[in-house]
Amino acid sequence: xxxxxxxxxxxxxxPSEGRVDVAVVGAGPAGLALGAALARRxxxxxxxxxxxxxxxxxxxxxxxxxxxxxxxxxxxRARYADPAFVGADGAPRDxxxxxxxxxxxxxxxxxxxQALEAGCARRPxxxxxxxxxxxxxxxxxxxxxxxxxxxxxxxxxxxxxxxRGKGPPAAIQAAWGEVYRLPAGHPFGxxxxxxxxxxxxxxxxxxxxxxxxxxxxxxxxxDAEHVFFEETSLARRPALPLPALEARxxxxxxxxxxxxxxxxxxxxxxxxxxxxxxxxxxxxxxxAAGLVHPATGxxxxxxxxxxDPLAAALSAAxxxxxxxxxxxxxxxxxxxxxxxxxxxxxxxxxxxxxxxRAGLDQFFSLFFALPEAEWRSFLAGDPEPExxxxxxxxxxxxxxGPTRLALLGRGNGARWGPMLRAALx
Ligand SMILES: Cc1cc2nc3c(=O)[nH]c(=O)nc-3n(C[C@H](O)[C@H](O)[C@H](O)COP(=O)(O)OP(=O)(O)OC[C@H]3O[C@@H](n4cnc5c(N)ncnc54)[C@H](O)[C@@H]3O)c2cc1C
Numbered sequence: 196x197x198x199x200x201x202x203x204x205x206x207x208x209x210p211s212e213g214r215v216d217v218a219v220v221g222a223g224p225a226g227l228a229l230g231a232a233l234a235r236r237x238x239x240x241x242x243x244x245x246x247x248x249x250x251x252x253x254x255x256x257x258x259x260x261x262x263x264x265x266x267x268x269x270x271x272r273a274r275y276a277d278p279a280f281v282g283a284d285g286a287p288r289d290x291x292x293x294x295x296x297x298x299x300x301x302x303x304x305x306x307x308x309q310a311l312e313a314g315c316a317r318r319p320x321x322x323x324x325x326x327x328x329x330x331x332x333x334x335x336x337x338x339x340x341x342x343x344x345x346x347x348x349x350x351x352x353x354x355x356x357x358x359r360g361k362g363p364p365a366a367i368q369a370a371w372g373e374v375y376r377l378p379a380g381h382p383f384g385x386x387x388x389x390x391x392x393x394x395x396x397x398x399x400x401x402x403x404x405x406x407x408x409x410x411x412x413x414x415x416x417x418d419a420e421h422v423f424f425e426e427t428s429l430a431r432r433p434a435l436p437l438p439a440l441e442a443r444x445x446x447x448x449x450x451x452x453x454x455x456x457x458x459x460x461x462x463x464x465x466x467x468x469x470x471x472x473x474x475x476x477x478x479x480x481x482x483a484a485g486l487v488h489p490a491t492g493x494x495x496x497x498x499x500x501x502x503d504p505l506a507a508a509l510s511a512a513x514x515x516x517x518x519x520x521x522x523x524x525x526x527x528x529x530x531x532x533x534x535x536x537x538x539x540x541x542x543x544x545x546x547x548x549x550x551x552r553a554g555l556d557q558f559f560s561l562f563f564a565l566p567e568a569e570w571r572s573f574l575a576g577d578p579e580p581e582x583x584x585x586x587x588x589x590x591x592x593x594x595x596g597p598t599r600l601a602l603l604g605r606g607n608g609a610r611w612g613p614m615l616r617a618a619l620x
Contacts, residue, residue: 218343225481226349232506234313269301329518365468367434372460394443
C-alpha cells in the first residue's frame with residue numbers, strides 16, 4: 196500500500212495554479228472526497244490541508260458505506276456480521292446489522308489517489324486567511340495564495356468565519372481506546388457496539404461516578420487474541436476527563452489477563468451544537484457542516500455518500516451563477532427532512548444529558564426493543580422524520596413515570612416545544 200504522504204509533493208504554483216473554481220479547505224475524508232468529485236466534473240479544484248496521517252480508527256455500518264469505498268483495496272479491514280448491544284443485565288442483544296472496521300491509512304491513501312487521478316490539485320498547506328464573498332474569494336497561508344469562485348470549509352471544527360445558528364453548545368463524547376492482548380477463551384470474541392454494564396460497582400476518585408457520568412465499552416475484536424477497546428462516555432458537558440475513562444477500562448479488564456499492547460487512541464467527538472447558518476456564502480462539508488450525527492457521532496459514510504451529489508449540484512450552480520453556488524450546496528446538504536430529523540436528535544441529546552442511570556438503563560433497553568427498522572433508521576442518521584417521531588413516541592409510551600417526565604423535559608432543561616415543532620414540521 197502506497198503511503199498517503201507519497202501521493203503528492205508540495206510545489207510552487209504555476210501562473211494558472213493560483214486560480215481555481217473551488218478551493219476546499221481541509222483534506223480530511225470529506226474534503227478529499229469532495230475535491231475528487233468536483234475535479235471529476237471538470238472543475239479546477241484545490242484541496243488545501245496538511246499531509247498528516249489521520250488518527251481515528253473509523254467504523255461504520257456495512258450497508259451505509261458507499262459501494263465504491265467498500266470495494267477499494269484494503270479500505271475495509273474487518274467485517275463484523277453480528278455486533279451486539281449488551282444491556283445493564285449483561286444480556287447481549289443481536290443488532291442484526293453488519294459493521295465494518297476501516298483501515299484508516301488505506302482510506303486516506305485511496306482518497307488521496309482519487310483526488311490526484313481526478314486532477315484535484317493538492318496543496319499541503321494550512322489556510323490562515325479566507326477573504327471575499329460570493330463568487331470571488333482569496334485564500335492565504337504559509338506558501339499559499341489562491342483565488343476561488345467558491346470556498347468549501349471542510350476543516351472538521353469549522354473555520355472561524357463560519358457562522359452558526361443559536362442553540363446549546365456541543366456536548367462531548369470522550370473515549371479512551373487501547374488495543375489489548377487477551378488469553379485464549381476470553382469473553383470479548385463478539386463485537387460489542389455498546390456494552391452498557393457499568394465499569395465498576397462503586398464510584399471512587401480515580402474513575403469518578405459511573406452512575407452520574409456513565410460510560411460504556413466498545414469492543415472490536417482484531418483477531419483471536421487482540422481486541423480494540425474503547426471506554427466511551429455518553430455525550431456530556433463538559434467532557435468526561437480521559438484519565439477517568441482510562442481507569443474505568445483498566446478496572447473492567449482487571450483480572451481478565453488482558454495486556455495492553457501500546458496502541459492508544461484519545462477521542463473527543465463534539466456532538467450536536469449549533470449548526471452552520473444556511474444562508475451564508477461560505478459553504479461547509481463534512482463535520483464542519485454539522486453532519487456528525489448528534490446521537491451516535493457517526494458521519495464518515497454520510498460525507499462519502501454526499502460528495503458526488505454535492506459536486507453535481509455545485510458544478511451546475513457554478514456554471515449558471517457562481518454567487519448562487521453556496522445556496523445550492525447548503526440546500527443539498529440540509530433538506531428540510533434532515534433539518535427536522537436533526538432537531539429531534541438534538542432534543543434527544545438534551546434529554547439523555549438529563550437522565551440518571553436508571554432512566555438511561557430504561558431508555559436503552561426500550562430503544563433496542565423497538566422494531567429493528569425503527570432503531571435502525573434512528574442510528575442511520577437519515578430517517579424519515581415521521582419514522583423517527585413514531586419511534587420516540589413508542590419509547591415514551593412504554594417508559595415509566597419518572598422517565599416520561601424526563602423525556603418531556605421537566606428538570607433537565609430540554610424543551611418539549613422544539614421537539615413538537617420538529618416532529619410536526
Ligand atoms: C476521534 C474521532 C473518531 C471518530 N470516529 C468515527 C467513526 O468511527 N465513524 C464515523 O462515521 N465518524 C467518526 N467520527 C466523526 C467524523 O466522521 C470524523 O470526525 C471525520 O474525520 C470528519 O471528517 P471531515 O473530513 O469532515 O473532518 P476531519 O477529519 O476533521 O478533517 C479536517 C481536516 O482539515 C484540516 N484543517 C483544519 N484546519 C485547516 C486549515 N485552516 N487549513 C487547512 N486544513 C485544515 C485538518 O488538519 C484535517 O486534516 C470520529 C470523530 C473523531 C474526532
